[in-house]
Amino acid sequence: MYQALLTRKYLTRKIMPMLAMVAVMLSVATILVTWSVMGGFLKTLIESGRTLVGDVAIVWPNVGFGYYDELMEDLEADPMIAAATPSIETFGLIQLPDDRIELVSIKGVDPSSYSAVTGFGDTLWWKPIDGPTPKDHDGEDLRLQDENQDLMERVYNNGLRMMRENPATGIDEPAGVLGVEVTGLNYRTPWGGYEPWIGNRARPDGGIDRVELFMPNNGTVGLTVLSLDSNGRPVDPKTITMPIANEFQSGIYEVDQQTIMVPLDVLQRMLRLDAAQRVELVRDDENPFAVEEDPVTGEIRPKMREEIGLDPARVTTVLVNGAEGYELEAVRTRVQEIYTEFASRHKGEVPSAFDMKRQVKTWEDLNRTMISAVKKETGLVLFIFGIVSFTTVFLVLAIFWSMASEKTKDIGILRALGASTPGIAWLWIRYGAAIGIVGSVLGTAMGYWIVSDINAIHDWIGRTTGLVIWDPQQYYFIEIPSDVDPQKALIVFVVGVLTCVLGALLPAWHSARMDPVKALRFE
Amino acid sequence: MGTEDRAQTETGGVATAAASILSVRDVHKTYKLGRVKVPVLHGVDIDVRPGEWVTILGASGSGKSTLLHLMGGLDRPDKNEGQRASIKFEGTELTKQSKRALDRYRADDVGFVFQFYHLLPELSVVQNVCIGAMILHGRIGYMRQRQGTIERATKLLERFGLGHRLKHRPMELSGGERQRVAIARALINDPKLLLADEPTGNLDLKTGQSILDTMIEYRERAGLTMVMVTHDERIAERADRVIRLVDGRVEGVPDSSIMGSEHPPA
Ligand SMILES: Nc1ncnc2c1ncn2[C@@H]1O[C@H](COP(=O)(O)OP(=O)(O)OP(=O)(O)O)[C@@H](O)[C@H]1O
Numbered sequence: 001m002y003q004a005l006l007t008r009k010y011l012t013r014k015i016m017p018m019l020a021m022v023a024v025m026l027s028v029a030t031i032l033v034t035w036s037v038m039g040g041f042l043k044t045l046i047e048s049g050r051t052l053v054g055d056v057a058i059v060w061p062n063v064g065f066g067y068y069d070e071l072m073e074d075l076e077a078d079p080m081i082a083a084a085t086p087s088i089e090t091f092g093l094i095q096l097p098d099d100r101i102e103l104v105s106i107k108g109v110d111p112s113s114y115s116a117v118t119g120f121g122d123t124l125w126w127k128p129i130d131g132p133t134p135k136d137h138d139g140e141d142l143r144l145q146d147e148n149q150d151l152m153e154r155v156y157n158n159g160l161r162m163m164r165e166n167p168a169t170g171i172d173e174p175a176g177v178l179g180v181e182v183t184g185l186n187y188r189t190p191w192g193g194y195e196p197w198i199g200n201r202a203r204p205d206g207g208i209d210r211v212e213l214f215m216p217n218n219g220t221v222g223l224t225v226l227s228l229d230s231n232g233r234p235v236d237p238k239t240i241t242m243p244i245a246n247e248f249q250s251g252i253y254e255v256d257q258q259t260i261m262v263p264l265d266v267l268q269r270m271l272r273l274d275a276a277q278r279v280e281l282v283r284d285d286e287n288p289f290a291v292e293e294d295p296v297t298g299e300i301r302p303k304m305r306e307e308i309g310l311d312p313a314r315v316t317t318v319l320v321n322g323a324e325g326y327e328l329e330a331v332r333t334r335v336q337e338i339y340t341e342f343a344s345r346h347k348g349e350v351p352s353a354f355d356m357k358r359q360v361k362t363w364e365d366l367n368r369t370m371i372s373a374v375k376k377e378t379g380l381v382l383f384i385f386g387i388v389s390f391t392t393v394f395l396v397l398a399i400f401w402s403m404a405s406e407k408t409k410d411i412g413i414l415r416a417l418g419a420s421t422p423g424i425a426w427l428w429i430r431y432g433a434a435i436g437i438v439g440s441v442l443g444t445a446m447g448y449w450i451v452s453d454i455n456a457i458h459d460w461i462g463r464t465t466g467l468v469i470w471d472p473q474q475y476y477f478i479e480i481p482s483d484v485d486p487q488k489a490l491i492v493f494v495v496g497v498l499t500c501v502l503g504a505l506l507p508a509w510h511s512a513r514m515d516p517v518k519a520l521r522f523e
Numbered sequence: 524m525g526t527e528d529r530a531q532t533e534t535g536g537v538a539t540a541a542a543s544i545l546s547v548r549d550v551h552k553t554y555k556l557g558r559v560k561v562p563v564l565h566g567v568d569i570d571v572r573p574g575e576w577v578t579i580l581g582a583s584g585s586g587k588s589t590l591l592h593l594m595g596g597l598d599r600p601d602k603n604e605g606q607r608a609s610i611k612f613e614g615t616e617l618t619k620q621s622k623r624a625l626d627r628y629r630a631d632d633v634g635f636v637f638q639f640y641h642l643l644p645e646l647s648v649v650q651n652v653c654i655g656a657m658i659l660h661g662r663i664g665y666m667r668q669r670q671g672t673i674e675r676a677t678k679l680l681e682r683f684g685l686g687h688r689l690k691h692r693p694m695e696l697s698g699g700e701r702q703r704v705a706i707a708r709a710l711i712n713d714p715k716l717l718l719a720d721e722p723t724g725n726l727d728l729k730t731g732q733s734i735l736d737t738m739i740e741y742r743e744r745a746g747l748t749m750v751m752v753t754h755d756e757r758i759a760e761r762a763d764r765v766i767r768l769v770d771g772r773v774e775g776v777p778d779s780s781i782m783g784s785e786h787p788p789a
């Protein structure tokens with residue numbers, strides 16, 4: 001009882017507990033803000049990594065596998081699977097409008113089914129938008145301007161179809177969709193948007209051209225790939241010129257900076273993965289003893305006969321989107337089962353189910369390195385929190401120690417009046433808990449407030465002090481994530497309270513064990 | 524202390540102990556300051572009868588406060604070879620009690636008035652008085668009799684002339700007023716034994732006398748046993764009995780005469 005009374009009095013009458021409370025409040029708020037923002041970024045990052053992948057992928061790199069139409073039919077017939085799309089992933093060289101040559105990852109996709117499986121349509125950057133992006137306070141976004149609406153509508157459609165009209169002929173031609181950071185010619189605005197490049201280009205004759213380059217309008221790139229024959233051996237390199245239909249932003253810088261998507265059939269042709277006649281020389285078994293002259297070497301060989309077959313078109317990847325309500329792993333297992341059946345129908349023509357076992361991957365598997373990096377980062381953050389909390393424990397301990405020493409005489413008096421050792425210890429622990437609870441409540445509230453208004457606060461700091469901490473021009477996410485996970489808030493709150501109790505333990509123990517006579521004589 | 528304990532010692536204990544509420548035998552106390560030993564008490568024997576008012580006189584530093592602390596179970600006597608230190612309250616041997624039992628003894632049976640008031644600065648006057656009851660009864664017990672306790676505290680304070688000071692804090696009171704609050708606090712649990720360490724030491728004669736009058740009046744109504752330390756011969760004169768501490772011993776009176784003497788309470 002006296003503990004409650006004294007806790008209250010000590011809390012309200014002294015400056016020290018106020019300081020302790022503020023310390024707790026600030027650490028709780030800091031931890032909550034850091035954790036929420038960090039967690040928000042990591043979540044956005046992982047989600048972005050998922051955008052262009054779908055749920056499950058069947059991957060057979062380089063040579064790919066045929067009969068994928070049939071496989072997709074099988075897949076889409078299954079209730080657990082919503083949609084499937086074929087694609088090819090390979091590497092090649094890209095020649096940019098300013099003649100730089102870079103290594104890119106080239107994805108051949110079938111735009112309509114690809115949109116159904118992934119968030120492809122949403123990642124297209126150049127499209128009409130309803131309102132300004134969060135940091136675009138003055139509505140400077142080109143996509144918003146009235147005079148650009150027709151253009152945006154057109155290039156958006158082009159992007160979705162992966163086609164662009166050739167102005168000379170008036171015919172739609174297959175076109176690529178470029179990662180928005182690939183060319184380096186899109187200027188990233190301070191509010192986190194893009195503006196096409198307008199600039200000067202040196203002419204060989206010493207003159208200067210003023211160029212306005214909006215890739216979806218008039219940009220083309222050169223693409224070079226090394227095609228492989230059906231045995232996976234490299235054949236001659238092949239180069240094409242490809243108009244650009246649109247540009248995409250997936251949210252993962254590495255992807256947006258080195259990926260180009262091209263129509264599937266174009267890439268199939270370039271890589272010789274398209275359907276083709278297959279001419280094979282086989283021994284003529286009508287007359288096993290007949291011989292003929294080899295037309296190439298001129299040597300005599302057993303008589304051969306040309307057999308003509310059809311090599312089906314191939315893809316390296318089939319992306320699958322699970323139906324709503326199914327677990328990722330369940331979908332993966334189902335896809336595997338469907339593939340097994342498919343492979344048994346095409347024995348010898350497609351990779352066997354056994355070989356494919358490890359090649360049916362979830363989006364998490366595909367982004368494993370990124371996710372594990374994210375996890376490591378989370379671990380690091382938690383470690384730092386640990387240290388911060390630890391510091392707070394010592395802070396509280398120091399403050400409590402000094403308060404308990406200051407109150408030595410009170411303790412002596414209480415002991416003389418019959419207060420027990422545990423009673424005194426409880427007084428301080430209670431006191432610590434009270435400071436912890438008040439500090440943590442305030443800190444959690446403060447953290448909540450800061451996180452939910454973090455962008456407004458950040459803008460305000462930017463306006464008043466000119467200090468821009470989160471610069472959308474440099475960072476890839478325009479906004480600072482502003483969601484507080486209630487579970488995290490609860491953890492931080494509880495840890496805050498425990499920290500104070502922990503910090504109060506030693507002074508409590510010390511104070512309780514003190515000889516009451518000495519305490520009374522304490523001046 | 525439980526009645527069972529008492530019954531036990533009355534039949535089996537020292538005969539003289541039965542007559543006294545508090546009996547101190549052969550108590551030694553030495554303080555240790557690092558390696559230096561400061562002997563303070565060298566074999567103190569005192570008997571106090573129920574309802575008796577005993578004053579202890581002695582020079583400064585003679586160990587009066589120390590003795591009071593020992594009587595109140597706040598400290599323990601030395602445990603040396605060949606000495607049989609014993610402090611009995613109502614027949615119960617305090618030196619053999621657990622810490623917890625001593626806490627209980629202080630809360631329930633003893634009222635302490637300290638030399639230097641020792642009020643809790645954060646609490647109001649009433650709260651300072653009630654704190655003893657809070658400690659004694661614990662949370663639930665106190666909540667049940669909270670109103671009664673506050674009323675009793677108020678009445679006590681009114682009797683000490685502090686009725687208008689209930690909500691004040693100790694800082695705002697004069698020395699005499701503070702001492703009266705400290706006395707009221709010591710009395711809130713209706714103790715059997717009041718241990719007062721120079722309750723009037725810091726006060727002028729008149730204030731001191733008036734405080735003393737209130738205490739005497741209370742003692743007579745409640746049948747309280749009082750052991751009071753003082754420097755002041757004039758106060759000592761009013762007591763039932765005066766004990767002088769000299770050189771860590773009770774002076775003049777041979778042990779046997781204390782034990783055998785029959786001082787009727789005033
Ligand atoms: N904790 C301690 N350590 C060492 N010596 C102590 C301690 N407490 C008391 N003393 C010594 O014991 C002696 C008796 O102290 P005590 O306070 O009992 O005296 P007192 O008779 O009450 O004096 P006063 O009349 O001045 O109050 C003093 O000499 C003091 O210095």
Ligand SMILES: [Mg+2]
Nearest residue numbers: 587588638720
């Ligand atoms: Mg003294």
